[in-house]
Amino acid sequence: MTDFHDLIVNRRSIRKYTADEVSAEDVKTLMEAALMAPTSKSSRPWQFVLVEDSAKLEALSKCKEHGAGPIAGCALAIIVAADVEKSDPWIEDASIAATYIQLQAADLGLGSCWIQVRGRYTVNDLESETYVQNLLEMPDTIVPVCIITIGRKAEERKPQAVEKLQWEKVHIGTWTER
Template identity: 50%
Template sequence: MENLLELLRVRRSTRVFKDTQISPELVESLMKAALMSPSSKRSNPWEFILVDDADQLEALSKSKKHGSLLLAGASLAVVVLADPAKSDVWVEDASIASLILQLEAEDLNLGSCWIQIRLRQTADGEDSEQYVRRQLGIPDALRVESIVAIGVKEEAKKPFEEEKLQWEKVHLGQYPNIN
């Protein structure tokens, strides 16, 4: 897609995917994009684990009490990790990488959804990061920010409507006087 604003207009979270594998070429493009994500002081504190095995996806779908089940039907999960020892703003760096993955997915005409892991719990009350670490053998020193679910879109979602953008959130020069 040539126009970023148009890409942003049509990107919506996809939670239902076709039962289709993503080609190695597309996976490579996704990871190229992620590895070009900006990071504070170019510290690149992130690492990524690619998961496409059905049993592993099923296990990851139980990472949270709510909002992670869709991973069971995804073709690919990209687990976004970061090393806090490499950056004090690893949350921002890992979040940017997660979003870049989503935007590249959209550009490749794939659907995606961000699954929040940090600060979340499983249905059993286990810390979601710890659960994901356990499933994938991730060292304790690494934090788990998100899992980006990716696949071929099964559902069609309405693009953003320009008339409904929240322009009231945009202020000119200073914050409006609310008294």
């Protein structure tokens, strides 16, 4: 268990992974974290699809024209989706669960990256949500928000530059232009 603030400082998006699998124990820990994420009215509208099959990962990496490449090389892709009929803030609910997965992955020493799906398009102009739903045989009402890639790190990233944080975006008491 790392100090939480150190974990936040050191977590970076990792897009290159070794060929190692993610252990069943680590997968369970990741999903436990996701299933404990807070949701509006405790509605828990999320659904998660776990993919390890390399052909499926390759296909998922084509879910949008740019920025989905890391899926092809990861050990585990977690499709974070939500039932749009269960909660109006389903995007927020799914996003918080995705963030929990990323922070839990960092605590396990695993690399992860958020790959945006919602609102994106494939090279053939198909909605990325539909592409992923079709590929994974998901119902129409279960809409993918993002895919979290997971794997052992094959790249090192520097920690966050704490000295460069945008403190001008913090307004005390009332809005102040800076």
